Amino acid sequence: MTDPAPEVMQKISPAARKHGVGFALLGLLIFAASMFLWLIDAPLPTPAWALLWLVSAGLIFLGWAKVFEPEVSLNITPRQIEYLHHRGSWQLDWDNLVRFDSPRTQKGAETVELPYLAFCVRDIEPILNSISPRLSIHLISEQRHLLTMALRHERPDLHDYSSYFDIPDAFFAPSGTRYTGVQALFAIRCRQLRELLGYELYVPESALDRSLDDFIPWLRELHASRNEHL
Incomplete structure (x- = not known):
């Protein structure tokens, strides 16, 4: 054999x-x-x-x-995508991926493409169990402006954003598992971004080796051919 x-x-x-x-x-x-x-x-x-x-x-x-940023920001295999940051990492299995693209938002009559590679996932729990606490805290802080911008563009009728920033101290996953602390904060922020922009995970364009217009079609080709390498 x-x-x-x-x-x-x-x-x-x-x-x-x-x-x-x-x-x-x-x-x-x-x-x-x-x-x-x-x-x-x-x-x-x-x-x-x-x-x-x-x-x-x-x-x-x-x-x-x-x-001093990591030499490698993404490791992509036929089984998973791993995001690497100097504060930690997360892993996303291809089988847990619904879709990926550059997120878009409406600014009046104009559609604005945001400088991120974004991932929509089926189940957030494997991400919560793989991400490091330091990276969770960093992303919660870093993506605060992304949440604010999404609220202004996607919910212009909403004048009180306190419900999006007064985050509860616990998150209940569909499996019934109760998450607290940093894991809960990160999970709820992911859910908020999914509600507003359609995706939970965001990788900035600056972490890629080419433009989003080139990277996304390449990643789709990689996704389509990954079974050949399993």
């Missing part, structure tokens, strides 16, 4: 990470130039010195933040 063929894994490296060294070097260059001007006692006004220091520090910080 021959051994089964190994699963093919696709590793996605975030395009944003590639520019990290460039930002850091530009920041160091501006810092070096400002130091040279200071040493030669260049007649610059105080606001100009402050601007040079701030710009150089900001570029260095931004560059190093990008460099």
Whole structure:
């Protein structure tokens, strides 16, 4: 009997990470130039010195933040999709996936495509059991603006958003399991986003190695052919 063929894994490296060294070097260059001007006692006004220091520090910080992002943001196999972040990860089985796309919202008569790869899932429990607490907390905070924007566009008739931000301290899954703490907060936030935008999980476009217009058709082809590698 021959051994089964190994699963093919696709590793996605975030395009944003590639520019990290460039930002850091530009920041160091501006810092070096400002130091040279200071040493030669260049007649610059105080606001100009402050601007040079701030710009150089900001570029260095931004560059190093990008460099220290994980080299791989998504691991994709014929069985699952794994999202990797420096605060943790989550795993989504293909069999638990309903659909994926770039979410859209209505802004008046205009349809706005949001810069995320979004996933709609059948059962949130496997996600709750795989996601790290640190990543849960980060996503709850990071996606607060996404929830606010969705409420403004999708529920313009709603003037009191308190029910969306005063989150209960417990979540009851369809299986009857009671989740509390960070797991409950994350589950309820996922349910709110599903209600408003149609998806629970969101990966920012900056975590991908190409544009959403290119990535989504590629992922669909991968999904369609995954049984060949199981």
